[in-house]
Amino acid sequence: MEQIQQLRRITIWGVGLIGGSLGLALKKNGFQGQRVGLGRNIGRLENALEHDAVDVITTALAEGLRETDLVVLCTPVALVPVFVQQIIASVNTRHQRIVITDVGSTKSALVDTIEAQLHEQRADALSFIGGHPMAGSHETGVGAARATLFEKATCILTPTANTDADALALVKSLWEFVGAVPHLLSPKTHDLLVGAASHLPHLIASILTNTVANVETEEGKALDFTATGFRDSTRIAAGSPDLWTDIFTQNTDVLLSLIDDIIENLTEFKTLLQTDNLAEVERVLLEAQVIVKQRREKLGGA
Numbered sequence: 001m002e003q004i005q006q007l008r009r010i011t012i013w014g015v016g017l018i019g020g021s022l023g024l025a026l027k028k029n030g031f032q033g034q035r036v037g038l039g040r041n042i043g044r045l046e047n048a049l050e051h052d053a054v055d056v057i058t059t060a061l062a063e064g065l066r067e068t069d070l071v072v073l074c075t076p077v078a079l080v081p082v083f084v085q086q087i088i089a090s091v092n093t094r095h096q097r098i099v100i101t102d103v104g105s106t107k108s109a110l111v112d113t114i115e116a117q118l119h120e121q122r123a124d125a126l127s128f129i130g131g132h133p134m135a136g137s138h139e140t141g142v143g144a145a146r147a148t149l150f151e152k153a154t155c156i157l158t159p160t161a162n163t164d165a166d167a168l169a170l171v172k173s174l175w176e177f178v179g180a181v182p183h184l185l186s187p188k189t190h191d192l193l194v195g196a197a198s199h200l201p202h203l204i205a206s207i208l209t210n211t212v213a214n215v216e217t218e219e220g221k222a223l224d225f226t227a228t229g230f231r232d233s234t235r236i237a238a239g240s241p242d243l244w245t246d247i248f249t250q251n252t253d254v255l256l257s258l259i260d261d262i263i264e265n266l267t268e269f270k271t272l273l274q275t276d277n278l279a280e281v282e283r284v285l286l287e288a289q290v291i292v293k294q295r296r297e298k299l300g301g302a
Contacts, residue, residue, distance in 0.1 A: 019074030020145030038064035
């Protein structure tokens with residue numbers, strides 16, 4: 001973590017929930033360098049400054065990159081290659097060494113695209129490390145940011161055979177500095193595991209919400225009778241539709257396979273009900289109960 005204290009500037013491109021929390025966490029944990037907020041919307045940047053998520057703000061790319069050592073792209077996944085291209089164009093002529101990382105929920109296509117960009121344009125002074133802190137909220141914006149968001153949270157980093165070891169060590173140090181626990185996975189493995197652990201649950205929560213909302217009679221609507229179970233099962237469906245459309249589009253193959261698995265499991269469970277196979281119904285429910293209890297114990301009762 002000493003590497004972080006040696007940095008002059010860390011540029012956070014996109015100071016919303018994740019970017020804002022990163023800026024707050026850096027200050028909370030004693031970062032001595034300058035936290036630079038970069039973005040296109042001056043109003044949002046000024047809001048980030050008021051929340052003390054960054055030290056200075058700018059909408060000018062050249063100023064945002066000036067003397068910076070590390071750029072963290074806290075933007076929608078689809079914009080990450082676009083912004084990397086802008087960084088390449090801005091610094092390639094002066095050979096400024098910069099490590100770039102991101103916080104996106106998908107990695108395979110993203111990492112392939114960016115590594116191709118860096119290679120084709122001979123951006124040897126730039127290094128990219130795919131990153132994904134597994135922390136967040138259905139809330140958005142810097143107003144929801146908090147300095148403790150990443151504490152004890154898993155942060156997946158996705159190096160490849162082309163990854164610079166020093167750049168990887170720096171990004172790993174960044175997340176350790178703010179309290180996260182880094183894990184190294186290949187981009188492909190990341191997309192499979194996170195697709196199952198995060199993307200599929202969001203899809204199921206959204207479909208469950210819409211299904212229940214469509215159940216109504218002359219005497220009332222199902223939504224009017226929902227309680228804590230429905231709330232807990234559908235909370236994440238309140239997330240940004242734009243963000244999640246982007247994620248689903250980036251991880252389509254994995255998601256399609258997982259949807260097939262869900263359909264198969266539902267079909268099998270439907271058969272158990274149709275055949276009054278109560279023993280198997282109970283087994284399925286018990287299996288899920290055990291998994292959930294074990295997971296809660298592992299997480300300390302969370």
